[in-house]
Amino acid sequence: MYTFSSKLKNLSLILMVLGALGIGVGFFTAPKNTKDVEAILAADSHGGHHVEGAHEAAPAHAAEAAPAEHAEEAHVTEAVKNSNAVAETHSDSVVKAEVPAAEVAKTAHGVEVKEHEAEAKGHEVAEQDEHEEHLEHVLHQLQNKPWAAFYVAALFFMLISLGVLAFYAIQQAAQAGWSPVLFRVMEAITSYLVPGAIIVYVILVLSGLHFNHLFIWMDESVVAEDKLLQSKSGYLNVPFFLIRAAIFMGGWILYRHFSRKNGLALDATNDLTYYKKNFKLSAGFLAFFLVSESMMSWDWIMSVDPHWFSTLFGWYVFASFIVSAVTVIALVTLYLKSRGYLEYVNNSHFHDLAKFMFGFSVFWTYLWFSQFMLIWYANIPEEVVYFKFRIEHYNLPFFGMVVMNFVFPILILINTDFKRVPWIISMAGIVILAGHYLDFHNMIYPATVGDQWFIGLSEISSIAFFAGLFIFVVFTALTKEPLLPKGNPLVEESKHFHY
Numbered sequence: 182m183y184t185f186s187s188k189l190k191n192l193s194l195i196l197m198v199l200g201a202l203g204i205g206v207g208f209f210t211a212p213k214n215t216k217d218v219e220a221i222l223a224a225d226s227h228g229g230h231h232v233e234g235a236h237e238a239a240p241a242h243a244a245e246a247a248p249a250e251h252a253e254e255a256h257v258t259e260a261v262k263n264s265n266a267v268a269e270t271h272s273d274s275v276v277k278a279e280v281p282a283a284e285v286a287k288t289a290h291g292v293e294v295k296e297h298e299a300e301a302k303g304h305e306v307a308e309q310d311e312h313e314e315h316l317e318h319v320l321h322q323l324q325n326k327p328w329a330a331f332y333v334a335a336l337f338f339m340l341i342s343l344g345v346l347a348f349y350a351i352q353q354a355a356q357a358g359w360s361p362v363l364f365r366v367m368e369a370i371t372s373y374l375v376p377g378a379i380i381v382y383v384i385l386v387l388s389g390l391h392f393n394h395l396f397i398w399m400d401e402s403v404v405a406e407d408k409l410l411q412s413k414s415g416y417l418n419v420p421f422f423l424i425r426a427a428i429f430m431g432g433w434i435l436y437r438h439f440s441r442k443n444g445l446a447l448d449a450t451n452d453l454t455y456y457k458k459n460f461k462l463s464a465g466f467l468a469f470f471l472v473s474e475s476m477m478s479w480d481w482i483m484s485v486d487p488h489w490f491s492t493l494f495g496w497y498v499f500a501s502f503i504v505s506a507v508t509v510i511a512l513v514t515l516y517l518k519s520r521g522y523l524e525y526v527n528n529s530h531f532h533d534l535a536k537f538m539f540g541f542s543v544f545w546t547y548l549w550f551s552q553f554m555l556i557w558y559a560n561i562p563e564e565v566v567y568f569k570f571r572i573e574h575y576n577l578p579f580f581g582m583v584v585m586n587f588v589f590p591i592l593i594l595i596n597t598d599f600k601r602v603p604w605i606i607s608m609a610g611i612v613i614l615a616g617h618y619l620d621f622h623n624m625i626y627p628a629t630v631g632d633q634w635f636i637g638l639s640e641i642s643s644i645a646f647f648a649g650l651f652i653f654v655v656f657t658a659l660t661k662e663p664l665l666p667k668g669n670p671l672v673e674e675s676k677h678f679h680y
Contacts, residue, residue: 182662184660185657189656190656192649192652193649193653197645197646197653200643200646200649203641203642204646206642207327207637207638215313217320218316218323221323318631319633322631322633325394325629326639327639328395329395329629329630330639333625334640334643335377335380336481337621337647338651339373339378341373341505342371342373347503347506348503348510349371352364356460358674358675359530359674359675361666361671362665362675363514363526365664368441369658371437373651373655376650377647378430378433381481389422395485396487397487397628398413426477429473432473440459440463443455443456443458444668450668451668453670455668476495478494478499479494485624486567486627491552498624500541500545501620504538504586504613504617507537509614510534511531511538514534515606515607517659517664519603525675525676531603532601533680535594535599538613539590539591539594539595542591546586549587570627574634575626575634578619581619582619584616585612585613586613586616589613590609594609622640
């Protein structure tokens with residue numbers, strides 16, 4: 182039986198407390214109105230040149246109107262003088278005729294001056310409205326930042342747990358002989374799925390209640406002016422969105438519950454009926470998972486950019502979190518092995534886990550490049566804008582994650598001997614996890630935060646909080662049952678697995 186060490190438990194609690202405080206500070210310091218945004222922009226532009234420029238624009242237009250007004254007055258004066266000259270030369274009847282003409286000219290020029298003034302004022306009002314609209318837009322982006330940081334971290338850790346559940350189901354359905362000694366580790370990691378899914382669902386509900394602006398299609402005023410969103414409203418509407426999420430999460434949690442229950446019953450009774458039940462249950466779950474995972478990726482990630490879509494996006498998201506899931510299995514197993522547990526786990530098991538880390542990294546890269554290359558080459562405006570914005574405004578995390586998720590794993594894990602070295606697997610695993618967090622960051626942030634992004638307190642605190650919660654839940658679950666599933670008929674093969 183595993184015992185949760187006090188050091189690791191304290192670490193998880195400290196991460197949760199510090200993370201929660203940082204998250205709270207992130208929400209508290211977010212701007213509350215456009216005046217706060219104006220102050221932030223002024224500070225960012227070294228003395229507020231950008232903001233002051235918007236206010237100085239109106240006096241400039243007024244100054245343009247002033248010389249024109251003086252010119253018109255001079256013209257009117259000249260016209261009056263000419264009228265007087267004519268009056269002295271001609272008869273009284275002619276003078277009487279010329280004076281009204283001068284008055285008409287003066288009136289016409291006066292109207293012209295007023296029209297110019299009105300035009301200047303209208304331009305000033307339009308510019309002011311545009312400025313206010315820009316401030317409102319930036320306000321939503323900055324208010325979204327702590328929400329986006331919290332959402333990305335919550336989703337990332339929950340999907341790691343889901344990925345482990347899918348990997349576990351694959352082992353069960355394939356009746357794999359190498360992996361049963363790792364089943365308790367996998368089951369413990371999947372225990373995070375329950376609290377993780379609840380947190381993500383709460384965020385989705387709060388989005389539907391307009392506590393944030395993560396999903397622009399939830400804003401009725403935006404939909405009312407967007408024909409494309411109106412055409413998608415049969416699918417993208419809050420009630421149906423939340424119902425789908427509940428079905429997906431409920432199905433995943435139910436499979437996790439019954440597969441775990443059957444596994445423990447198999448250990449207690451050695452009745453192979455439970456093994457057969459898990460085989461059938463896992464096969465059925467994988468069919469459900471493939472559909473629900475794709476729809477989940479459309480709903481929770483792709484719909485933050487509701488005008489953009491990719492036909493292989495579901496596979497791309499799956500590749501990102503499945504490699505993260507296998508990496509976490511390897512890291513937890515390495516930790517337990519270093520503490521004297523999992524006596525039957527050997528270098529061949531680590532070699533296989535590292536092979537999956539390597540293989541799924543290549544798979545992710547293939548999908549990333551396929552999606553990027555096809556959209557960039559076609560150069561269709563409504564499609565290429567997705568990558569154009571990310572390359573221009575997220576250049577470092579966009580290309581940085583490619584190095585972390587492909588170049589680094591390939592160079593390190595392509596060597597067969599390195600796949601058996603614990604510290605190399607750990608180093609590669611940490612880089613892979615950081616890289617795929619950036620992947621989810623790049624999927625969510627551009628549509629919700631725009632160019633107002635940076636890795637700051639909200640992001641670091643959210644990662645710390647969910648990392649602490651993840652460690653606490655997973656390692657608490659490991660203490661519940663023996664680490665060896667002795668009832669599994671393939672466990673002896675797994676004990677003596679060598680490659």
